[in-house]
Amino acid sequence: MCHSLAITHIDITIQYDFTTSQVIIEAIVKCDGKTGVEMEALAAVSVAAITVYDMCKAVDKQMVIGDIKLLEKNGGKVILPLIFEKFY
Numbered sequence: 001m002c003h004s005l006a007i008t009h010i011d012i013t014i015q016y017d018f019t020t021s022q023v024i025i026e027a028i029v030k031c032d033g034k035t036g037v038e039m040e041a042l043a044a045v046s047v048a049a050i051t052v053y054d055m056c057k058a059v060d061k062q063m064v065i066g067d068i069k070l071l072e073k074n075g076g077k078v079i080l081p082l083i084f085e086k087f088y
Contacts, residue, residue: 006032007040012048022066023052042068 009030016023027044029037049065056063 005035005037005040007037008032010040010044012044014048014052023049025049025052036073038070038073041070 011028013026025045025048027041029041031037045068053063053065
């Protein structure tokens with residue numbers, strides 16, 4: 001974001017959990033550089049969550065975007081899930 005990165009891979013997964021009525025968004029970002037890519041993964045998950053929210057807001061006004069947290073970091077690899085909760 002502030003400096004150039006040698007990002008080699010970005011993978012965003014979106015899953016829906018029918019038992020909890022949650023959309024789970026996960027971003028995996030890899031780079032060859034020595035710097036981490038946490039901010040890029042956070043941005044990916046955040047934009048995906050906002051996009052899902054925008055598409056579903058007309059159907060359910062009670063939706064909540066939940067926590068974004070770092071699950072794993074290995075050099076330049078970051079796994080971040082965002083739990084996008086729907087409360088009734």
